[in-house]
Amino acid sequence: MPADSQWEVYAIRYAHHPRPARENFLGPLPADIHEGVMPLDYFVWAVKTGDRAYVLDTGFDEAMARKRGREFLHSPGDGLRAIGIDPAQVADVVLSHMHYDHCGNHELLPNARYHVQDREMMFATGRHMCHSHMRMPFEEEDVVAMVRKLFRGRVVFHSGDEALAPGLSLHYVGGHSMGLQMLRVNTRRGWVMLAADAAHLYANLERGIPYPILYNAAEVIEGYRRAYALASSPEHVIPGHDPLVMERYPAASPELRGWVARLD
Numbered sequence: 001m002p003a004d005s006q007w008e009v010y011a012i013r014y015a016h017h018p019r020p021a022r023e024n025f026l027g028p029l030p031a032d033i034h035e036g037v038m039p040l041d042y043f044v045w046a047v048k049t050g051d052r053a054y055v056l057d058t059g060f061d062e063a064m065a066r067k068r069g070r071e072f073l074h075s076p077g078d079g080l081r082a083i084g085i086d087p088a089q090v091a092d093v094v095l096s097h098m099h100y101d102h103c104g105n106h107e108l109l110p111n112a113r114y115h116v117q118d119r120e121m122m123f124a125t126g127r128h129m130c131h132s133h134m135r136m137p138f139e140e141e142d143v144v145a146m147v148r149k150l151f152r153g154r155v156v157f158h159s160g161d162e163a164l165a166p167g168l169s170l171h172y173v174g175g176h177s178m179g180l181q182m183l184r185v186n187t188r189r190g191w192v193m194l195a196a197d198a199a200h201l202y203a204n205l206e207r208g209i210p211y212p213i214l215y216n217a218a219e220v221i222e223g224y225r226r227a228y229a230l231a232s233s234p235e236h237v238i239p240g241h242d243p244l245v246m247e248r249y250p251a252a253s254p255e256l257r258g259w260v261a262r263l264d
């Protein structure tokens with residue numbers, strides 16, 4: 001792989017949730033944001049160069065959508081196949097963190113190694129899970145599935161920022177979850193930052209106001225600064241749950257409109 005590798009970047013939308021605006025901000029609703037519905041979209045992401053692909057997050061499945069009251073649109077696996085990625089051929093998946101909407105579909109990538117931060121596994125299996133409020137965004141079966149992958153030699157741990165491949169690197173943030181990480185990607189338009197839940201919505205990022213589910217608010221806000229600092233421009237930072245991503249970026253192909261956007 002050449003040292004200056006450029007990657008194609010895809011956002012694959014798989015679920016949707018209409019949510020009151022006030023539930024998207026820590027503290028009072030910002031004065032310029034109207035009361036009412038401010039929905040979330042749910043995504044997995046993929047980056048490709050040549051015949052090499054990395055997947056960021058695995059989403060949830062239809063059963064979890066029912067359990068959590070989310071509107072399920074397409075399975076993440078169908079999204080990968082729609083852009084020519086065979087899930088069985090994927091060698092590496094990065095988990096931004098282990099909340100239920102990012103690490104389900106345990107059997108989707110049967111040959112992939114899972115890249116996680118030390119601190120995320122520690123968080124999901126340690127003392128903080130004694131508290132129901134902290135457990136709420138996690139699913140027991142997701143955490144158990146990761147422990148089983150660990151014992152099958154399929155987990156790669158990272159601590160802080162690390163290079164994965166030419167033009168592709170992980171960046172530790174914490175904040176929303178103790179071991180949250182983002183994925184920085186070199187593309188034909190410069191450095192794109194797939195922020196995942198380091199930034200839920202453009203409105204959180206632009207105002208510096210965290211989404212209310214968090215481990216450490218100061219780290220969330222510092223994460224916004226780091227996402228901007230590591231991207232080629234503010235427009236190169238891609239939030240993890242914003243429906244505007246599907247409006248601001250073109251469909252990967254006409255028949256994938258509303259499903260897969262091209263971010264590079």
Ligand SMILES: [Zn+2]
Binds near residue numbers: 240
């Ligand atoms: Zn999320």
